[in-house]
Structures are given as structure tokens and as C-alpha cells.
Amino acid sequence: MTETIELEIEGIAQGGDGVGRLEELVVFVSGAIPGERVRANVYERHTRFLRATVSEILRAAPERIAPRVSPGDHVPWQHIDYPAQVRLKGAIVAEQIRKFLPNIAVPIQPVIAAPQPWGYRNSARLHVDGSALGYHATGTKTVIDLTDDPLLLPVLREALAGLRQLSFAGLINEVTLRASAAYGYAAARLSPTLPADYPALVRLATSWMASTPGLAGITLNDEPLLGTTHIYDELDDVVFRLSLNSFFQVNHAQAERMVAIVQTALAPHGGRLLDAYSGVGSFALPLARFYDEVIAVEAHEPAVHDGRQSARDNQIQNVHFIAGVAERTVANLPGPFQAAILDPPRRGCHPALISAIIAHAPARIIYISCHPGLIGRDLMPLLTADYQITLVQPIDLFPQTPHIETIIALQR
Structure with missing residues (x-):
């Protein structure tokens, strides 16, 4: 049975959970903000600490705001106003x-x-499960279907919207999007399901680029499929050539x-x-x-x-x-x-x-x-x-x- 507890949140932990105490036990509560009183469901018990997730806010902190993305596992602090996040x-x-x-x-x-607290990310790695396209739920391989992601640069949001208009189920299991912040365009890397249906993937890529003006190229894993295989971006007056699987600060x-x-x-x-x-x-x-x-x-x-x-x-x-x-x-x-x-x-x-x-x-x-x-x-x-x-x-x-x-x- 689920164990439900009530407690005051007194601090914040490395990793982002609120911290409270239940008698001698430290309790790490995901979704809680210091200064709140919450009801929480315990999902993990240890000798000296518990892990729990908020089920009800009994007294909200003034920094609590309405979430923008639902579900929002990839934005776990979206319920905290940005100045408080920084603090x-x-x-x-x-x-x-x-x-x-x-x-x-x-x-x-x-x-x-x-x-920019939103609209700053220049890359995203999205997973596919049937017609679901999005990020994995926390701690699982379950794909959360995501209609939009306001963390992304506008050109990546446009690319995501363009892909969602097409039929990709059964063709791909992963999509990597990368944008050039300096030049305002994007490219994509598709990981196909196996065996790969190459003609269908070409049709998907062609339709996607036709409906998304800012999408300049699509690769199949690391092989050229359509358009450019990399992007260019700038940092401190240096122009960087970036493959779609190379790390660059987001x-x-x-x-x-x-x-x-x-x-x-x-x-x-x-x-x-x-x-x-x-x-x-x-x-x-x-x-x-x-x-x-x-x-x-x-x-x-x-x-x-x-x-x-x-x-x-x-x-x-x-x-x-x-x-x-x-x-x-x-x-x-x-x-x-x-x-x-x-x-x-x-x-x-x-x-x-x-x-x-x-x-x-x-x-x-x-x-x-x-x-x-x-x-x-x-x-x-x-x-x-x-x-x-x-x-x-x-x-x-x-x-x-x-x-x-x-x-x-x-x-x-």
C-alpha cells in the first residue's frame, strides 16, 4: 500500500528535491519547494531517509507557479518561478x-x-514508440507523447511540429534535432527501426523538409539522407562545424x-x-x-x-x-x-x-x-x-x- 505522509519542506537537495524531516528520517520530496507544507506519497524507504513525491500542496510557497508543460518530466522545476530557481x-x-x-x-x-528561461535549447533527443514522440518518463523507457516543447529554440519547435504532422510510426525509434543559434536553421538525425525501410524514410524526410522551411538536412544515423549532414554555429567569433551527434552546449x-x-x-x-x-x-x-x-x-x-x-x-x-x-x-x-x-x-x-x-x-x-x-x-x-x-x-x-x-x- 502507498504510504502517505505530511511534512514541512525546509530545504533543497542536490538533484532538485525538496527536503523535510519525518521524526529522525530525512525525506526527499520531488515536486516540493522550501517553505511548503505538503502531503507526499513515499515510494522508497531506507534506514535513514525516505524518497517521496508530492500528492497535494497543503500550503504553497509564494514561488510556486502554474506548470507550462504537461506532462513535464523533462522540466521538473517548471512549477518554480525563475528567480527562485536561480536562488x-x-x-x-x-x-x-x-x-x-x-x-x-x-x-x-x-x-x-x-x-531566456524558455526557448533556449539548441538540441533535443526525442524517442519514438509507435505514434508517440517525446522524452522518456523519469526512470523509465516509457515515451511521453509531446505535442510541443517550449524549451527549444523556435526553429526546433517548428521542426517538431512538422514531423508530428507526418506518419512516422514503425519507421524510426529516435530523432535528434540540432539548431544553429547563430544562423537560425536546423538539421535532424533519424535512427530507423530495423530492418530500415529506406524508400519510406526518404519519403518521410522529403515531406518533412518540404513542410519545414528551417530544416536544412536529415541524416539516417550518420549517413546522408537529404540536405546537409551538419550545421554551423558561432561561439566567441569562431565558426563551429557540428555533426548532429557531437556535443555542443545547449x-x-x-x-x-x-x-x-x-x-x-x-x-x-x-x-x-x-x-x-x-x-x-x-x-x-x-x-x-x-x-x-x-x-x-x-x-x-x-x-x-x-x-x-x-x-x-x-x-x-x-x-x-x-x-x-x-x-x-x-x-x-x-x-x-x-x-x-x-x-x-x-x-x-x-x-x-x-x-x-x-x-x-x-x-x-x-x-x-x-x-x-x-x-x-x-x-x-x-x-x-x-x-x-x-x-x-x-x-x-x-x-x-x-x-x-x-x-x-x-x-x-
């Missing part, structure tokens, strides 16, 4: 740093809010700010820069003009190919991309490096990479975290190796979600 994200970062790095002296800067305006923050924090003045987990070179290429040489290490080979092509297109000759796993590759690179950028995926840095960075002993390091709970784990070895934190700058790339990016600068 809560700052609280999450501060709590995690004070918990795991209690002795740092530098103040945590206020979160840099996004200029929030273009905030990505521009990140490049500026990293440049200021590094105070570059020549020498060599190491960019680990470099992707297509989002930092390596814009910062190349400040260094004698930049080494960009990335495991995803399509991203390396894009980075090399972008370097050629922009006539940047001092950036060298290496295709390889960061923790194995960096240890074997010849030094010295004057600076290093670590921008790992959500799982954080591999310990072997941190050890390799310590061995190279760059004077300045930029560590970029998209998981506040791992900041302490990744940075403690650097602090032990005589690095000091000089900047903690959270920046919101993902409005309507609890995700938060944090740029941390260290100096030896």
Missing part, C-alpha cells in the same frame, strides 16, 4: 561545497541567470558567457593550454589566440573530426586535437602546460586524470562541473597538491531543471 541553484552549489570543501576561503559568486547565450569567464580566470599570456574533455573545441578554439599551443583531448571521434575541421575553417593552426580517453591520454602528453581546462561529463573526472594533471603542474586550472555533488571529490586531490580555489562561479545553463553548471578556477 535554489545557488543554495545547492553552496551547500555541496561547504559540505565537502569546508575550508575554502573564496566566496561563492551569485548564480549567473539565463537571459544554451548558446550562456556558453558565450562561459568562454568569457574562463578566459578572464585563466588570464592567458602565452605558453601551452591543455583542454581535457574538449568536445568540438568550445574552449580550445576561442582561447587559441591567447596561447602558443593548445592540446585538446576528446574521446568522441566525430567531435574530434568536427574540431579539426573548425580549426581549418577558422585558420587556427595552433590547436591540436587528440582522439583519446582523457585519463589515459593526458598522462602520456609531454609537458609543460601553463594552464588546463577540465570539463568532464556528469560523472566527473576520472581519478587518473586528476593525478595526471597534478603531475603536469599547470599554474592555473579551470574545472567545470555539471554535478555539484562531485565537486568535492574531484577537487580535494588538487587542493591537497597545493592548489587554491580563486573563483567559484555557478551559471545556469538549464532553466526549468535543477541542473547547474559551476566554473571553478584554481591556482598553484
Whole structure:
């Protein structure tokens, strides 16, 4: 039987759940906001804590607003007004740093809010189940049929609307959409069901592009199907060539700010820069003009190919991309490096990479975290190796979600 509880929500947890107490137990409540009293259904019980989801708001917080998307599993904070989202994200970062790095002296800067709380995403990965097209429900493989997604840039919303007018059931199981924020067009990547019905897929692509003026190309997995196989976008005056499966920051305006923050924090003045987990070179290429040489290490080979092509297109000759796993590759690179950028995926840095960075002993390091709970784990070895934190700058790339990016600068 479902266990229902009532409690006051006193705080916010890493991951975005409200936090309350039931006698000696900590309760993490999804959908709750600090300052509320809620009735919640418990779905997971442990010795010291419970996990629950809101079933009824008994006393709403003033920051609670009406949801815009229903169902909205991919926008789990849409019920919180945006200024409050920013404050809560700052609280999450501060709590995690004070918990795991209690002795740092530098103040945590206020979160840099996004200029557009909606309509900012330049990419989307949508799943298909029969005629249902949308995102997976949280923790499941069930596809939530989505008629529209106001998180997306307008050209991607138009592409989504165009596809929904067509018959795609049985032909595809996944669609990746990518837009150029700088140039205002989009391209799509289809993953077909097997065996692929190639003639039907060509008809689908032709009809889709005909009804969607902003859609410039469609690929079948990574093979050309119709139109362009990649897009171009700009970041800090560098034009990037982007394959449809290469990573690029989803929030273009905030990505521009990140490049500026990293440049200021590094105070570059020549020498060599190491960019680990470099992707297509989002930092390596814009910062190349400040260094004698930049080494960009990335495991995803399509991203390396894009980075090399972008370097050629922009006539940047001092950036060298290496295709390889960061923790194995960096240890074997010849030094010295004057600076290093670590921008790992959500799982954080591999310990072997941190050890390799310590061995190279760059004077300045930029560590970029998209998981506040791992900041302490990744940075403690650097602090032990005589690095000091000089900047903690959270920046919101993902409005309507609890995700938060944090740029941390260290100096030896």
C-alpha cells in the first residue's frame, strides 16, 4: 500500500528535491519547494531517509507557479518561478561545497541567470514508440507523447511540429534535432527501426523538409539522407562545424558567457593550454589566440573530426586535437602546460586524470562541473597538491531543471 505522509519542506537537495524531516528520517520530496507544507506519497524507504513525491500542496510557497508543460518530466522545476530557481541553484552549489570543501576561503559568486528561461535549447533527443514522440518518463523507457516543447529554440519547435504532422510510426525509434543559434536553421538525425525501410524514410524526410522551411538536412544515423549532414554555429567569433551527434552546449547565450569567464580566470599570456574533455573545441578554439599551443583531448571521434575541421575553417593552426580517453591520454602528453581546462561529463573526472594533471603542474586550472555533488571529490586531490580555489562561479545553463553548471578556477 502507498504510504502517505505530511511534512514541512525546509530545504533543497542536490538533484532538485525538496527536503523535510519525518521524526529522525530525512525525506526527499520531488515536486516540493522550501517553505511548503505538503502531503507526499513515499515510494522508497531506507534506514535513514525516505524518497517521496508530492500528492497535494497543503500550503504553497509564494514561488510556486502554474506548470507550462504537461506532462513535464523533462522540466521538473517548471512549477518554480525563475528567480527562485536561480536562488535554489545557488543554495545547492553552496551547500555541496561547504559540505565537502569546508575550508575554502573564496566566496561563492551569485548564480549567473539565463537571459531566456524558455526557448533556449539548441538540441533535443526525442524517442519514438509507435505514434508517440517525446522524452522518456523519469526512470523509465516509457515515451511521453509531446505535442510541443517550449524549451527549444523556435526553429526546433517548428521542426517538431512538422514531423508530428507526418506518419512516422514503425519507421524510426529516435530523432535528434540540432539548431544553429547563430544562423537560425536546423538539421535532424533519424535512427530507423530495423530492418530500415529506406524508400519510406526518404519519403518521410522529403515531406518533412518540404513542410519545414528551417530544416536544412536529415541524416539516417550518420549517413546522408537529404540536405546537409551538419550545421554551423558561432561561439566567441569562431565558426563551429557540428555533426548532429557531437556535443555542443545547449544554451548558446550562456556558453558565450562561459568562454568569457574562463578566459578572464585563466588570464592567458602565452605558453601551452591543455583542454581535457574538449568536445568540438568550445574552449580550445576561442582561447587559441591567447596561447602558443593548445592540446585538446576528446574521446568522441566525430567531435574530434568536427574540431579539426573548425580549426581549418577558422585558420587556427595552433590547436591540436587528440582522439583519446582523457585519463589515459593526458598522462602520456609531454609537458609543460601553463594552464588546463577540465570539463568532464556528469560523472566527473576520472581519478587518473586528476593525478595526471597534478603531475603536469599547470599554474592555473579551470574545472567545470555539471554535478555539484562531485565537486568535492574531484577537487580535494588538487587542493591537497597545493592548489587554491580563486573563483567559484555557478551559471545556469538549464532553466526549468535543477541542473547547474559551476566554473571553478584554481591556482598553484
